Amino acid sequence: MVALNPPASLSVAQADNGGRLAWDARLERLVSFAFTLPCLAVVALCVLVPCAWLFFLSAFGSDGKASLENYQRILDGASYARIFITTFQVGLATVAACVLIGVPFASFINGLPPRRSVIFLAAVLLPFWTSLLVRAYAWLVLLQRTGIVNSVLMGLGITKAPLELAFNHFATVLGMTHIMLPIFILPVLGAMRNIDSALIRAAASMGASRSYTYRRIFLPLAAPGIAAGAILVFVMSLGFYVTPAILGGGNVNVISMRIARSLSNYSNWGAASALGVLLLVFTALLFALSYGVQRVLLSRQRS
Amino acid sequence: MLDGFEERPLIERLKWLLAILLVIFLAAPSFIVIPMSFSSSDFLAFPPPSLSLRWYQYFLDSITWTQAARASLTAGTLTTLVSVPIGIFAAYGAMQLSQRWRLLVSGLIVLPAVIPSILIAIGLFFVLARIGMVGTMTGLVLGHVALAIPVVFVVMSAAFSQFDFSQERAARSLGARWHQAWFRVVLPQVSGPILASGLLAFVTSLDEVVVAMFISGGNNATLPKVMFTALRDKIDPTIAVVSTVLLVVATVAVVVILRKGAAALKT
Structure with missing residues (x-):
């Protein structure tokens, strides 16, 4: 059966392979991104969260109510x-x-x-x-x-x-x-x-x-x-x-x-x-x- | 400086003189602390009236100063041990990303270097105060790791951009496991930059004042923190001793890096 329709089965294999390659590439990018996560976490914890906190704290008056x-x-x-x-x-x-x-x-x-x-x-x-x-x-x-x-x-x-x-x-x-x-x-x-x-x-x-x-x-x-x-x-x-x-x-x-x-x-x-x-x-x-x-x-x- | 114009010897010589004076202005002031540290005087007299090691003795006998030295050493070592591996990972990961993502990620990672450190200090103080970690070594190291990460990231990104990663793929295709490829193929070839980033991370932590001022305290007060307080209250030659120690560490680090760099250029 396969021998009778070689082009069809080949193209299916190709398409499948292409899909796998695209998926592999996406996975590789995800893994690469994961490598940067520890650094990003430290920056988030030491810079982003504290800066957001500053905005938050600055919006409260001495009586603890929100004010400017x-x-x-x-x-x-x-x-x-x-x-x-x-x-x-x-x-x-x-x-x-x-x-x-x-x-x-x-x-x-x-x-x-x-x-x-x-x-x-x-x-x-x-x-x-x-x-x-x-x-x-x-x-x-x-x-x-x-x-x-x-x-x-x-x-x-x-x-x-x-x-x-x-x-x-x-x-x-x-x-x-x-x-x-x-x-x-x-x-x-x-x-x-x-x-x-x-x-x-x-x-x-x-x-x-x-x-x-x-x-x-x-x-x-x-x-x-x-x-x-x-x-x-x-x-x-x-x-x-x-x-x-x-x-x-x-x-x-x-x-x-x-x-x-x-x-x-x-x-x-x-x-x-x-x-x-x-x-x-x-x-x-x-x-x-x-x-x-x-x-x-x-x-x-x-x- | 401008190709194609004839030389004018007098002006050339004047330029050299000014340039050398400027280099002295940049490099010399820090070294003034070395003779000051050997002073026998109670005050900041220069030149010192006579030489002695009494302030070194005082430094070693003082509980405050030795404790601060120990805290600084601990903070510096921990900062290096944490920031170098995660900085290497980030530089490696960022390199494989698409251009847009790479710009975003590197922008975020170098953020601690461009934001005024007083903001990182008080922001982190608020956050740590919330979870009851002000004055702990963990909190201090966290702040210093944030400041050291941009340095490690920039140095390692530069190193990796010169590195041919098909070697890693070749190793993997020849049957090396990922850790074998990393530890036996990739890392040995970037050992110079790794050493440089480690030393710079250590010096970053060792010299850091502002974060240490807010986050460290008690037994964990670092040398720069104690020194900053001492500079405001009473100035005696102990500060010159501490300065000399910090200066020697930084100079040794830079010399090691420069020599490594020169050796790398030759090969």
């Missing part, structure tokens, strides 16, 4: 406004410092032959893995009234009395720039590496000056990376806690310090949560902005 009083208080209070302004000021100053130092430095590393650029890159990345706390402490040692910076300045006769370098905005921004600079340089350098060097040579051969080429050809091509780095630095600056707490010495009050204080000093979970939700929303909005800016800049480059 936590947000109302933030909108009304002048002290909260000052905290937000301080946070944004410190963040913007850090971004400015990173751009001013990081862009020329990244351009410099980009121009080095590979072996030398690796050495500079390692020097940039090494401090990346030293503790935030150790670095804050080190800056404290350097900047305090009797610290090295003051001794050198006084020794050179630049100042007579020691300057107040620690425990203020300056020390905070310095410490944060020190931490964020590697994080800024990496995406910028990545963008610079992708620039087609033929474009630069073309500009040179057509008589453009060096600085003109740098400003009008090189920097615009690196702009998506610079924008990405700047926004990343700004977003991360909003959430800083350790550096302003230590180097600001109580004179620099940022959002995260206020969150910690609401929780540990006043046990006001609602107020802490509402501030946390705002910080989260700012972070999310800025990342969305970063994504948008990237797309616009990249599409403009292609056209």
Whole structure:
């Protein structure tokens, strides 16, 4: 019987095999997805659930009833406004410092032959893995009234009395720039590496000056990376806690310090949560902005 | 930097000078803590008036500090032991997914790295408070695993993207069981990245302040937590000793990774 109808039975076998293969592929994808489940579970438990919890807690007033009083208080209070302004000021100053130092430095590393650029890159990345706390402490040692910076300045006769370098905005921004600079340089350098060097040579051969080429050809091509780095630095600056707490010495009050204080000093979970939700929303909005800016800049480059 | 333009020696030299100054700005400040830790003074005097090991002695004699060191070591080890295997699984699994799912899954997994850690700290505090686990080692390790996962995931994803997985299929088709294929074919070839991700996971936990500040307490207070409190209350050279210890661990980790990386580049 089978021998009489070989085509039919063959096609049935083929169809069956095709179905099995599709099912196998689906199973394989499911198994692959299952491999990511332990990580996803930890992220859900430590990030997603806690963040949802923050939204939930922030919506309850001190009397335990659902209300928006936590947000109302933030909108009304002048002290909260000052905290937000301080946070944004410190963040913007850090971004400015990173751009001013990081862009020329990244351009410099980009121009080095590979072996030398690796050495500079390692020097940039090494401090990346030293503790935030150790670095804050080190800056404290350097900047305090009797610290090295003051001794050198006084020794050179630049100042007579020691300057107040620690425990203020300056020390905070310095410490944060020190931490964020590697994080800024990496995406910028990545963008610079992708620039087609033929474009630069073309500009040179057509008589453009060096600085003109740098400003009008090189920097615009690196702009998506610079924008990405700047926004990343700004977003991360909003959430800083350790550096302003230590180097600001109580004179620099940022959002995260206020969150910690609401929780540990006043046990006001609602107020802490509402501030946390705002910080989260700012972070999310800025990342969305970063994504948008990237797309616009990249599409403009292609056209 | 710009191909095709003639060299200008003076400006080139100036650039080198500035670049080296910048590297000193980035790398040097942390190392100031090493001479401070050998100070004989009660205060933060630099240069130290004379050298001594008294603050190391003080550190070893202090119950608070040794307990904190033990807590940090435990938390770091447990964090590494948990985050490395599940991070490897996730990097392997994510690679086989379709592009859309891969983006979604990796986006979720690196989330702890981009969210301000204060939010993870207080959010986790609320959740753990609900189930009565604030101050426990389990709660602390959970938070640190969340922070270490993105690091392990990124390092291992990069390693797997270079790896030819037809070797795994070849091993399987030649009769190796899945665990034989993994332990004898796949894992030995990515041992460098595994070591790197393990060290980085350990250092992530060892240096972490904010989550530890809210979640750890009592016997489980970690070194950074005790150090942070000490920095606010009274600053003495013990902090320089702790800083030196943390700095040495981080530097050793980075050097090991760089040497492994250099060896891998040569082969």
